[in-house]
Amino acid sequence: MRNCINRLVLFFTTCFTALTAHATPGINMPYGVSTISHEIYDLHMACFYICCVIGAIVFGVLLYSLIVFRKSTGAKSAHFHEHLWVEIIWTTIPFLILVALAVPATIVLQHIHNTDQSKLTVKITGYQWKWRYEYLDQGISFFSILSTPQAQINNQAPKDEWYLLEVDHPLVVPVNTKVRLLVTADDVIHAWWVPELGVKQDAIPGFINENWFYVTKPGTYRGQCGELCGVNHGFMPIVVQAVSQEDFAKWVSAHRTAMKAPEKLQPMTQSQLLTLGKKEYEKNCAMCHQNNGTGLPPTFPPLKRSRIVAGPVAANIPFVLQGVPGTAMQAFGEQLDDTTIAAIITYTRNSWGNDVINIRHNNAIVVQPSDVAAARQKLKS
Amino acid sequence: MSEAIAHSHDHAHDHHDDHHGPEKGFKRWLFTTNHKDIGTLYLTFSLIMFFVSGAMALIIRTELFEPGKVLINPEFFNQMTTMHGLIMVFGVIMPAMAGLANWLIPMMIGAPDMALPRLNNWSFWLLPFAFTMLMSTTLMSGPAPDFGWTFYAPLSTTYGPKSTDFFIFSIHMMGASSILAALNIVVTIFNMRAPGMTWMRMPMFVWSWLVTAFLLLAVMPVLAGCVTMMLMDRHFHTSFFNAAGGGDPLLFQHVFWFFGHPEVYILILPGFGVISEIIPTFARKKLFGYHAMVYATVLIAVVGFVVWMHHMFTTGAPIAAQLYFMYATMLVAVPTGIKVFNWLATLFKGSITFETPMLFALGFLVMFTLGGFSGLMLALVPSDYQYRDSYFVVAHFHYVLVSGSLFTIIAAVYYWLPKWTGHMYNEKLGQIHFWLSVIGMNLTFLPMHFLGLAGMPRRVPDYPLQFTDFNQICTVGAFIFGFSQLIFLYVILKSCFTKAKPNATPEVWEGAHGLEWTLPSPVPYHTFETIPVVHHQQP
Numbered sequence: 001m002r003n004c005i006n007r008l009v010l011f012f013t014t015c016f017t018a019l020t021a022h023a024t025p026g027i028n029m030p031y032g033v034s035t036i037s038h039e040i041y042d043l044h045m046a047c048f049y050i051c052c053v054i055g056a057i058v059f060g061v062l063l064y065s066l067i068v069f070r071k072s073t074g075a076k077s078a079h080f081h082e083h084l085w086v087e088i089i090w091t092t093i094p095f096l097i098l099v100a101l102a103v104p105a106t107i108v109l110q111h112i113h114n115t116d117q118s119k120l121t122v123k124i125t126g127y128q129w130k131w132r133y134e135y136l137d138q139g140i141s142f143f144s145i146l147s148t149p150q151a152q153i154n155n156q157a158p159k160d161e162w163y164l165l166e167v168d169h170p171l172v173v174p175v176n177t178k179v180r181l182l183v184t185a186d187d188v189i190h191a192w193w194v195p196e197l198g199v200k201q202d203a204i205p206g207f208i209n210e211n212w213f214y215v216t217k218p219g220t221y222r223g224q225c226g227e228l229c230g231v232n233h234g235f236m237p238i239v240v241q242a243v244s245q246e247d248f249a250k251w252v253s254a255h256r257t258a259m260k261a262p263e264k265l266q267p268m269t270q271s272q273l274l275t276l277g278k279k280e281y282e283k284n285c286a287m288c289h290q291n292n293g294t295g296l297p298p299t300f301p302p303l304k305r306s307r308i309v310a311g312p313v314a315a316n317i318p319f320v321l322q323g324v325p326g327t328a329m330q331a332f333g334e335q336l337d338d339t340t341i342a343a344i345i346t347y348t349r350n351s352w353g354n355d356v357i358n359i360r361h362n363n364a365i366v367v368q369p370s371d372v373a374a375a376r377q378k379l380k381s
Numbered sequence: 382m383s384e385a386i387a388h389s390h391d392h393a394h395d396h397h398d399d400h401h402g403p404e405k406g407f408k409r410w411l412f413t414t415n416h417k418d419i420g421t422l423y424l425t426f427s428l429i430m431f432f433v434s435g436a437m438a439l440i441i442r443t444e445l446f447e448p449g450k451v452l453i454n455p456e457f458f459n460q461m462t463t464m465h466g467l468i469m470v471f472g473v474i475m476p477a478m479a480g481l482a483n484w485l486i487p488m489m490i491g492a493p494d495m496a497l498p499r500l501n502n503w504s505f506w507l508l509p510f511a512f513t514m515l516m517s518t519t520l521m522s523g524p525a526p527d528f529g530w531t532f533y534a535p536l537s538t539t540y541g542p543k544s545t546d547f548f549i550f551s552i553h554m555m556g557a558s559s560i561l562a563a564l565n566i567v568v569t570i571f572n573m574r575a576p577g578m579t580w581m582r583m584p585m586f587v588w589s590w591l592v593t594a595f596l597l598l599a600v601m602p603v604l605a606g607c608v609t610m611m612l613m614d615r616h617f618h619t620s621f622f623n624a625a626g627g628g629d630p631l632l633f634q635h636v637f638w639f640f641g642h643p644e645v646y647i648l649i650l651p652g653f654g655v656i657s658e659i660i661p662t663f664a665r666k667k668l669f670g671y672h673a674m675v676y677a678t679v680l681i682a683v684v685g686f687v688v689w690m691h692h693m694f695t696t697g698a699p700i701a702a703q704l705y706f707m708y709a710t711m712l713v714a715v716p717t718g719i720k721v722f723n724w725l726a727t728l729f730k731g732s733i734t735f736e737t738p739m740l741f742a743l744g745f746l747v748m749f750t751l752g753g754f755s756g757l758m759l760a761l762v763p764s765d766y767q768y769r770d771s772y773f774v775v776a777h778f779h780y781v782l783v784s785g786s787l788f789t790i791i792a793a794v795y796y797w798l799p800k801w802t803g804h805m806y807n808e809k810l811g812q813i814h815f816w817l818s819v820i821g822m823n824l825t826f827l828p829m830h831f832l833g834l835a836g837m838p839r840r841v842p843d844y845p846l847q848f849t850d851f852n853q854i855c856t857v858g859a860f861i862f863g864f865s866q867l868i869f870l871y872v873i874l875k876s877c878f879t880k881a882k883p884n885a886t887p888e889v890w891e892g893a894h895g896l897e898w899t900l901p902s903p904v905p906y907h908t909f910e911t912i913p914v915v916h917h918q919q920p
Contacts, residue, residue, distance in 0.1 A: 026847055029767055029834040036763075044764045051754035058721065058750060065728040066743070069664075077666040078730035087673045090722040091715060098711045101761065106704060108763040113700045128540075153843065155449040163448060164845045183697075188536040189630060191695060191770060195836040200766045202696045204631060205535065206624025209697030224838050226695075226770040228529045230536060231456045234841030296456055298523045299542065326539050 030196045034213040037198025039108045047101060115212045118180035126190030126203035128328040129232040129287060133171050140255050143335050144169045146235050150286050165222040170239035174248035175215050183209045191226030194238055200226050215242040232287045263337050265369040273366060277347025280340050288328055293352040304352040313364045316345055317375040338372040402906050414498030416483045422505050423480030430472035435863050437465040442859040445852050448844055458842035459527035460519065466530025471555045472512050477790045478651040479562050482590050486566060488897035489584045491575025491913045496568040504561035511554035518544035529840060534622035534633040538614045549608045556601045563597035566590055577915030584895055585668065588675050589654030592682045596643045604640040631696055638689035646685045648782060650678060652789030653720060656742050659796050660724050663739035664731030665892035670723040677716035684713050694765045703762045710760040721750055737811030741792035744819050745784060752780030773833025779826045791869065803883030803903030804876040810868055817865030824858025
């Protein structure tokens with residue numbers, strides 16, 4: 001008897017927790033802010049309630065049998081062991097329930113696949129471990145990287161509210177607009193997932209997958225990479241800012257002007273470069289090469305006493321610009337401007353004892369933005 | 382479930398055993414061709430791997446106890462998730478099921494041994510070498526395989542660590558081992574059944590394993606092909622999976638899941654067989670709908686071949702493919718439902734007692750059904766867009782693999798342990814083990830549903846603050862579950878190594894029927910040297 005009571009308690013706690021699920025935030029799938037996320041949510045809840053009903057019947061019969069037909073209360077076993085009609089019934093009824101579920105699922109799926117009449121197209125490319133957003137008709141393109149400081153990840157600083165869900169440049173989209181997404185990847189498979197938009201789309205190298213969303217409410221919506229993509233899979237969040245259509249137009253023109261303006265290559269002092277370099281290094285490089293430059297060998301080589309960083313600058317700059325194909329060391333020339341690259345290279349050439357080696361071998365320890373621009377020109381020609 | 386008409390097993394040939402008894406020392410285990418010894422080897426291997434891989438799970442759960450770095454770096458975390466998955470699937474569940482098959486199938490069909498005893502020896506002894514090779518990668522310089530147990534290309538090819546090649550060869554060896562074991566089981570069941578043991582008199586466990594063996598024969602070569610293509614891509618300049626060379630990263634997923642989906646039925650079908658043996662025993666009532674059960678098992682296996690793409694709904698598949706695979710996947714619920722309903726009908730109007738094997742069987746019944754529900758939810762493509770690669774999926778497959786496959790294995794061990802060793806296990810400890818396992822298992826995996834729905838991706842070493850509470854519950858549950866398995870270990874060791882006189886009767890359980898229960902407990906080293914004759918199915 002005690003066993004049965006325990007089982008009963010367990011079952012009802014399970015059901016209760018599950019049933020109250022949608023009332024409390026953070027327990028159920030979000031209702032979301034896009035038309036598709038609403039449809040998915042409704043389908044999800046419909047299926048959940050159907051499962052609850054089936055569960056109540058199945059577990060009800062089970063409980064009844066376990067309580068009533070116990071040997072200890074003198075139950076004698078019956079002898080029946082086959083019944084064709086019963087088998088037919090419990091084959092047919094589940095089948096009909098499945099058909100009833102398949103119909104709405106098919107309808108929602110058709111909506112998901114309908115990317116017609118979209119007003120804005122954004123190409124999303126997954127990289128190890130960042131996202132690139134390209135507004136194909138607006139000519140805007142930028143990278144989006146985790147902006148949670150390493151110190152918070154390593155428990156050296158208190159964690160922000162949006163720990164691991166904050167990026168430097170969010171994807172900005174207008175509300176009440178059908179936005180088409182073209183999703184692909186540059187290296188390994190990633191997945192672009194924002195629960196509140198009801199979108200998860202694998203980003204696969206060599207393929208361009210389509211999806212879309214129509215956000216109805218302005219706000220900031222967050223998600224994460226949904227497919228294991230290497231060491232820092234947990235550290236490539238997605239932030240989408242949905243703004244009014246006027247604000248979006250303003251954002252586009254501001255961004256365009258900024259992108260069109262040629263980069264000003266002003267000479268900088270060493271300390272300016274070092275300050276900027278430290279900040280940018282921690283954002284762009286530290287995930288692999290670590291804050292202290294020791295890397296995670298052999299996958300991520302150390303920069304401390306590295307032959308590249310503590311070597312001739314003429315090899316160092318092209319190395320950063322071009323990267324190493326087939327590894328997580330990307331061609332940063334496409335991703336960062338000359339000033340940032342100069343600052344990062346200066347910072348790495350001065351840190352972790354590299355400056356001592358560089359000075360001893362008469363290697364430059366300060367790299368100016370103009371040096372990077374020159375190296376870029378040379379690589380082009 | 383068939384009953385022998387006696388005269389096969391009495392003590393008449395006890396003196397015989399003196400000549401044909403086991404060798405002494407390690408040679409007994411190294412050179413054995415005895416199905417019982419090989420069964421024991423498989424089960425022991427599986428038990429060791431269970432604790433190794435369980436320890437890895439606890440490392441994972443410790444790292445996830447709170448946000449931020451706790452114990453290990455992300456690189457090691459990925460190695461742990463990969464190893465945990467690979468070892469649990471290939472090193473724990475599959476060998477345990479093979480061990481049960483070796484022990485039980487000959488005794489259940491009235492055969493003196495497996496059909497191919499030397500092959501049997503080899504198919505086991507491939508495993509320790511395969512796993513030594515796999516686990517040695519954790520000691521190598523550079524990361525061990527760190528791309529998840531699904532090892533998607535190009536993460537495992539172009540971007541895979543050097544140790545991937547050791548992983549590839551160990552998969553080859555495991556595959557060879559499984560193919561040989563499956564081959565042996567098929568040949569045994571086809572050729573070695575006692576007179577009168579017709580197809581439709583075979584115990585459900587034998588039926589389930591027969592179907593499973595065919596699944597293994599069909600899909601293990603596909604897995605071997607898959608890893609061979611990886612090897613070619615990595616070292617021989619082919620581009621099967623490399624988009625830059627004209628290949629197709631999605632081809633990998635198709636090939637992998639064409640193996641992978643039947644594989645999950647390989648993991649669960651023998652368990653269904655175990656449950657179909659245990660529930661009738663403790664309900665003291667014949668299994669309801671034997672024929673329907675057999676057909677349902679075959680149907681699950683057949684449908685299992687044509688649903689693989691439901692693991693790939695978010696890869697940008699065309700709508701026609703998604704619709705077909707959604708409908709086909711939903712159909713799996715029908716035969717699975719038939720099984721659950723038949724077990725319920727077996728319990729209905731029975732005369733039920735709650736010994737440990739029965740408790741685990743009932744725990745299986747409840748929680749596997751819950752896992753089936755989340756499986757149905759996952760089958761719906763639109764919702765799947767939200768569930769895929771989240772903790773919801775992790776919760777789903779642990780409900781069907783831990784409280785599914787693993788619980789059936791534990792139930793089977795408790796059920797047949799007195800037959801194997803001659804000693805009843807400690808019932809009190811068994812019951813404690815069950816309740817701690819159920820509580821631990823639900824604390825661990827129930828909150829994962831909520832985490833996944835709220836948006837936590839799987840395989841992340843760190844997570845946003847909003848997921849903290851549930852993750853802490855999961856970790857506590859995991860430690861309860863993990864450490865309660867030490868009770869299981871103690872119970873097994875005690876039954877195996879106790880010096881006391883054997884205390885189990887041949888029948889062991891009041892309601893047990895079937896050829897294996899006609900043999901004495903502990904079972905003699907050689908059984909059914911005189912082939913029994915079966916006249917009818919169990920009453």
